[in-house]
Amino acid sequence: MVEPVRSTTHAEREAALEVAGWNPFQLAASDVELDLLTDSGTGAMSHDQWAALLRGDESYAGSRSFERFREAVQDVLGFRYVVPTHQGRGAESIFFGAVIDPGEIVPSNAHFDTTRAHIEVRRGVALDLPVPEAYDPRAESPFKGNVDLEALERLLAGNDGGKVSILMLTITNNAGGGQPVSLDNIRRTAELARRYGKKLVLDIARFAENAWFVREREPGYAETPLPDIVRASLAEADAVLMSAKKDAIANIGGFVAVRDDEEFFHRLQGRGIVFEGFPTYGGLAGRDLEAIAVGLREVLDPEYLRYRIKQVAYLGHVLEEAGAAVVRPFGGHAIYLDAGTMLAHLPPSRFPAQALTCALYLAGGVRTVEIGSVMAGRDPETGENRHPPLELVRLAVPRRVYTSRQLELAAEATAEVTRDPGAVAGLKIVYEAPVLRHFTARFRPAA
Ligand SMILES: *Cc1c(COP(=O)(O)O)cnc(C)c1O
Numbered sequence: 001m002v003e004p005v006r007s008t009t010h011a012e013r014e015a016a017l018e019v020a021g022w023n024p025f026q027l028a029a030s031d032v033e034l035d036l037l038t039d040s041g042t043g044a045m046s047h048d049q050w051a052a053l054l055r056g057d058e059s060y061a062g063s064r065s066f067e068r069f070r071e072a073v074q075d076v077l078g079f080r081y082v083v084p085t086h087q088g089r090g091a092e093s094i095f096f097g098a099v100i101d102p103g104e105i106v107p108s109n110a111h112f113d114t115t116r117a118h119i120e121v122r123r124g125v126a127l128d129l130p131v132p133e134a135y136d137p138r139a140e141s142p143f144k145g146n147v148d149l150e151a152l153e154r155l156l157a158g159n160d161g162g163k164v165s166i167l168m169l170t171i172t173n174n175a176g177g178g179q180p181v182s183l184d185n186i187r188r189t190a191e192l193a194r195r196y197g198k199k200l201v202l203d204i205a206r207f208a209e210n211a212w213f214v215r216e217r218e219p220g221y222a223e224t225p226l227p228d229i230v231r232a233s234l235a236e237a238d239a240v241l242m243s244a245k246k247d248a249i250a251n252i253g254g255f256v257a258v259r260d261d262e263e264f265f266h267r268l269q270g271r272g273i274v275f276e277g278f279p280t281y282g283g284l285a286g287r288d289l290e291a292i293a294v295g296l297r298e299v300l301d302p303e304y305l306r307y308r309i310k311q312v313a314y315l316g317h318v319l320e321e322a323g324a325a326v327v328r329p330f331g332g333h334a335i336y337l338d339a340g341t342m343l344a345h346l347p348p349s350r351f352p353a354q355a356l357t358c359a360l361y362l363a364g365g366v367r368t369v370e371i372g373s374v375m376a377g378r379d380p381e382t383g384e385n386r387h388p389p390l391e392l393v394r395l396a397v398p399r400r401v402y403t404s405r406q407l408e409l410a411a412e413a414t415a416e417v418t419r420d421p422g423a424v425a426g427l428k429i430v431y432e433a434p435v436l437r438h439f440t441a442r443f444r445p446a447a
Contacts, residue, residue: 001044005033005034006030006031006033007033007365008031008033008365010362012031013031013361013362013365014362016028016031017358017361017362021430021431021441021442021443021444022354022358022427022442022443022444022445023354023438023440023441023442023443024037024357024358024361024367024368024369025037025369025438025439025440026440026442027361027367031365032361032365032366032367033364033365033366033409034364034365034366034367034402034406034407034409034410035367035398036334036366036367036368036369036394036395036396036397036398036410037367037368037369037396038369038396038398039246039333039334039396039397039398039399040243040245040246040396041087041245041250041251041252042245042251042398042399042401043245043249043250043251043398043399043400043401044398044399044400044401045249045250045251045291045295046249046294046295046298046400048294048298049249049250049290049291049294049295049298052068052287052290052291052293052294053287053290053291054287055290056285056286056287056288056289056290057286058285058286058287059280059286060278060280060281061278061280062280063280063281063286063289064286065286065287065289065290065293066084066280066281066286066289068289068290068293069082069084069289069290069292069293070082071293072292072293072294072296072297073255073257073296075297076227076230076296076297076300077204077207077230077231077234077240077257077296078231078234078235078259079234079239079240079257079258079259080258080259080260081257081258081259081260081262081265082255082256082257082258083255083256083257083258083265083268083269083272083276083279083282084253084254084255084272084276084277084279084280084281084282084283084284084289085253085254085255085256085272085276085282085283085284086252086253086254086276086277086282086283086284087243087244087245087252087253087254088114088203088205088241088242088243088244088245088246088254089114089118089243089254090254090275090276090282090283091241091242091243091254091255091256092114092115092118092241093118093271093275094256094268094271094272094275094276095201095239095241095256095268096118096119096122096124097122097271097275098264098267098268098271099165099166100118100119100122100123100124101122101124102122102123102124103123103124103125103163104119104122104124104125104163104164104165105124105125105127105155105160105163105164106119106124106125106126106127106164106166106168107127107128107129107147107152107155107164107167107168108126108127108128108129108147108167108168108169108170108203109128109129109130109131109134109145109146109147109168109169109170109173109176109181110128110130110134110145110170110173110174110175110176111126111128111168111170111175112170112174112175112203112205113175113375113436113438114436115168115170115203115241117435117436120380120435121435123380125163127155128175129147129148129151129152129155130144130145130146130147130148130173130176131143131144131146131147131148132148134146134173134176134177134179135389135390137177137325137326137327137328137336137338137341137390138328139328140328140329141329142180142182142213142217142218142329143179143180143181143182143185143213143217143218144173144176144177144179144180144329145170145171145172145173145176145177145179145180145181145210146181146182146185147169147181147185147189149185149188149189149192152167152189152192153192156192156196156198157196161196164196164198165198165199166198166199166200166201167189167192167193167198167199167200167201168200168201168202168203169181169185169186169189169200169202169203170202170203170205171186171202171203171204171205171206171207171210171233172206172209172210172213172331172332172333174205174206174333175371176390177327177331177336177392178206178209178312178331178332178333178334178336178394179329179331180209180210180213180214180217180332181210182214182217182218183214183218183221183229183232183233184218186202186233186236187236190236190237193236199238199239200236200237200238201237201238201239201240201241202233202234202237202239202240202241203240203241203242204234204240204241204242204247205241205242205243205246205247206246206247206332206333207230207233207234207242207247208226208230208247208299208300208305209247209305209308209309209332209333210233210332211226211229211230211233211300212226212305212306212308212309212332213309213332214229214233215229216309226300226302226305227300230300237259238258238259238261239256239257239258239259239261239264240256240257241254241255241256242254242255242256242257244292244295244296246333247295247296247299248291248292248295248296248299249295249298249299249399249400250288250291250292250295251288251291252284252288253284253288253289253291253292255282256268256272304400308332308397308399309332311397311404311407312330312331312332312333312334312335312397313330314404314407315330315335315395315397315404315407315410315411316330316335318407318408318410318411319335319337319395319410319411319414321411322411322412322414322415322418323414323415323418323419324337324342324411324414324418325337325338325341325342326338327390327392333396333397334394334395334396334397335394335395335397336371336392336393336394336395337353337356337368337392337393337394337395337414338390338391338392339352339353339355339356339370339372339391339392339393340352340353340372340390340391342356342417342418342421343355343356343421343424344421345421345422346424346426347426348372348373348387348391349373349385349387350426350427350428350446351370351372351373351374351391351426351427351429351443352372352391352426353370353371353372353373353374353391353392353393354370354372354373354374354427354443355424355425355426355427356368356370356393356417356424357369357370357393358424358427359417359424360393360410360413360414360417361413363412363413363414363416363417364409364410364412364413364416365409365413366395366409366410366413368393368394368395368396368410369393369394369396369438370392370393370394370438371392371393371394372388372390372391372392372393373385373386373387373388373391374429374437374438374441375438376388377435377436377437377438378437395410425445425446426445426446427443427444427445427446428443428444428445428446429441429442429443430442430443430444
């Protein structure tokens with residue numbers, strides 16, 4: 001299928017950005033020439049996925065499509081029980097609603113924004129404990145997505161250990177550069193979970209990309225088939241949360257899968273019925289379940305993953321050549337610009353990463369997303385703006401959509417910004433929602 005792409009003039013983009021309140025989330029897609037806002041649900045489905053769509057069984061209860069979906073989850077991921085949901089945050093909603101009491105602390109390598117929101121709206125504490133090198137954009141370590149095991153153990157052994165019931169890992173780490181988590185780090189986290197009597201829960205939105213990095217970078221796995229690395233990575237998790245819009249290469253969908261705790265599964269299923277739908281469709285059409293079932297298997301094709309990871313790295317190289325400060329090493333689904341460095345004249349209170357997303361759009365019609373002080377939101381206790389250690393702009397690459405030549409447009413836009421970074425004005429917030437403000441916030445250039 002071919003989709004036309006519209007070029008715009010600088011004046012048209014200026015007008016569009018003004019209407020959008022200087023928030024690229026609010027732009028019309030037709031005003032965007034290269035859309036690197038997200039890799040979520042934006043992938044192109046394969047011929048096999050489209051074929052599977054046509055056999056969608058739309059029975060309310062007990063559809064064949066659900067059977068095929070469940071078989072894929074069981075075969076590829078190794079979990080017996082699965083509750084389908086309309087997308088990843090549906091999985092978060094039914095899962096965290098079942099496990100979070102006020103004051104509960106949920107440690108992780110780094111929580112994704114929606115995960116944090118689901119913990120915080122239940123008055124839990126979403127605690128990021130990444131390895132220290134995760135905060136150094138130039139450190140070349142192979143597994144910057146790892147959790148800091150010493151910090152995790154200090155938490156579990158300390159006074160607050162009793163407030164923890166689950167340990168989480170997000171693979172790959174989306175909030176912190178799309179960096180992978182090593183199999184060794186997953187195993188050691190599982191050991192801590194067992195020793196302290198906690199559950200291990202993985203957010204596996206990008207399980208296939210993570211497995212690719214394990215094979216490429218972790219000693220001893222170069223010859224291990226990707227499906228085996230996936231099974232080994234998930235073998236010790238009690239449950240997983242999945243956004244099928246990522247590594248199931250579907251346009252919508254998600255699920256929670258539980259290994260063997262039938263009682264817990266029934267609790268989740270009950271919540272699923274209230275918030276998502278009957279247990280054999282969970283807010284999805286039968287045809288969506290078919291697309292996910294095929295995508296979960298396809299994503300482990302080594303030819304696909306090699307191209308995927310190399311295309312993202314190519315974007316990283318051309319951005320570096322354009323003079324951008326880029327988080328190293330390159331992530332699996334996205335390249336992250338270090339806006340704090342690129343726009344050093346703007347303090348965090350002027351939202352340098354948001355300002356950079358606007359500058360890239362103005363320069364070349366390229367849509368990206370801020371992962372910095374805007375997305376970090378306010379501290380739920382004090383109401384103050386949170387300023388994370390890094391102000392990042394993410395250029396996420398949709399799966400199987402753009403040619404590498406199209407990705408070069410992002411480098412051309414970046415080169416225009418790096419020629420005169422001082423010309424980029426900071427921003428002030430004029431409207432923000434109380435939760436997940438980055439989606440709908442409105443800004444104005446600060447004088
Ligand atoms: C996208 C994502 C989610 C949320 O999934 P949605 O399908 O967007 O609701 C959760 N965790 C991670 C790591 C993600 O990337």
